[in-house]
Amino acid sequence: MNLIVLSIPLFFVLMGAEWVAGRVLGRRVFRGPDVFANLSLGAAQTVFGVVAGGLLAGAYVTLYSVRWFEIPTTSPVAWGLLLLGTDFCYYWFHRVSHRTHLGWMAHAPHHQSEDFNLSVALRQGPVQPFFSRVFYLPLALLGFPPAMFATVVALNTLYQFWVHTELIDTLGPLEWVLVTPSHHRVHHACNGRYLDKNHGAMLILWDRLFGTFEPERGRVTYGTVEPVRTFNPLLAAWRPFQEAVSLVRRTPRFQDKLRFWFMPPEWQPPGVESPHAEVAPGRPRFDVSPPRRAVLYLASVGVLTLGVTVVFLFRAGSLSAPLKLAFTAWFLASLGGLGGVLEGRRWAWWVEAPRLAVVPLAVLSL
Structure with missing residues (x-):
């Protein structure tokens, strides 16, 4: 295990x-x-x-x-x-x-x-x-x-x-x-x-x-230089890929498109305007204030989803490949749907309704 x-x-x-x-x-x-x-x-x-x-x-x-x-x-x-x-x-x-x-x-x-x-x-x-x-x-x-x-x-x-x-x-x-x-x-x-x-x-x-050591001295600001500004896990995971692909598409020269992937994150391809701002100590943190019903929903359904996922992780060794893939698809829908509920997206309930409908099947398959 x-x-x-x-x-x-x-x-x-x-x-x-x-x-x-x-x-x-x-x-x-x-x-x-x-x-x-x-x-x-x-x-x-x-x-x-x-x-x-x-x-x-x-x-x-x-x-x-x-x-x-x-x-x-x-x-x-x-x-x-x-x-x-x-x-x-x-x-x-x-x-x-x-x-x-x-x-x-x-x-x-x-x-x-x-x-x-x-x-x-x-x-x-x-x-x-x-x-x-x-x-x-x-x-x-x-x-x-x-x-x-x-x-x-x-x-x-x-x-x-x-x-x-x-x-x-x-x-x-x-x-x-x-x-x-x-x-x-x-x-x-x-x-x-x-x-x-x-x-x-x-x-x-x-x-x-x-030569990469630095002691802690002074105020620390956590996060990425360009803040992600979302608590939706799917969007957060996709954002770095989205930004990289966007920069490559806007890069004029083919050799720079290839070079891009091996350059530091702050490197900007010639001909592309995308300046990186300096991060000041004490930068305000992104936050959301979901309504009470959304909080109750996330607290109950989120814990249920996490529990089913933990069961999957413990049982995965005995499951078939198609079943693992099916569970992964359900799990990804869970992340997107719950993240949408947290941020008040109307489309989230259209994801959550069918996802919850198959929970009994997901549990029985494990």
Whole structure:
């Protein structure tokens, strides 16, 4: 069973603890619409990962079959080296995902939230694994077995959960070695010198070695340089792709259309006017105020949808491919419909009515 899926109950327990701690300190840690978008995008990546699990693992398994070395799974040294190697590969995936349009499209949803709390850790780009897994393939050639790699990459991911909080200050000497909440607050900032810094997952040493480290000093503004201004998960996930395609279509020269995908997100093709504004500290956050009936609907139907999705994740290993695809289609309709209800879109109820009508079928099929 996937360690990330098994950890889902713990995620909610820790988010509850963060909410309680925030109340004690007199701070509002969570905003409902933002938490909805965060959890929905996290669930989307997990669902996509389950459906495409074989495809994601296939390249690693193929390269492992022509491995250069035999690495025993019983060796503590091998496990330590794999932990180090996985973190090193993650650093370069993360850095490239911030410094190329191609990588940023997949990674941007994780940075769209203008809050910073444990729910933001679960907000992920649904298709990001298709980009990130490429960076881990050298570990297969070195001879680290697939099951061993899957365990370590899950541990690497789980470590990153706790650093998404404003309630933990600096941690003394640990700040020199480990990625901490202070370091990661800098990473999620979009203002001034903080932009595109502190890419490490577990160890901050890589950032210190390769010149991307920045300490937390002064006020932090969270989110992306161009705010997404929606809590609809489907729209939020699609927006980076929409913006990239729009820029490419407006790019006059063919060579610049190709070059675009490998240039940094702030790069503008010659002949295209699309200036990036400087982000000032204290930028107002996007928010919505749904009516009470919409809140009650989201609280009840949203929890039902999340519950059905969790059951799917636990049962996915025994389900057929057509059933997985059918569930994914229903799940995507759920994200769009619920997001539309949250933002008061009239069309949302035309999505929600047929979606809810097939809930009994979805439950029975699982």
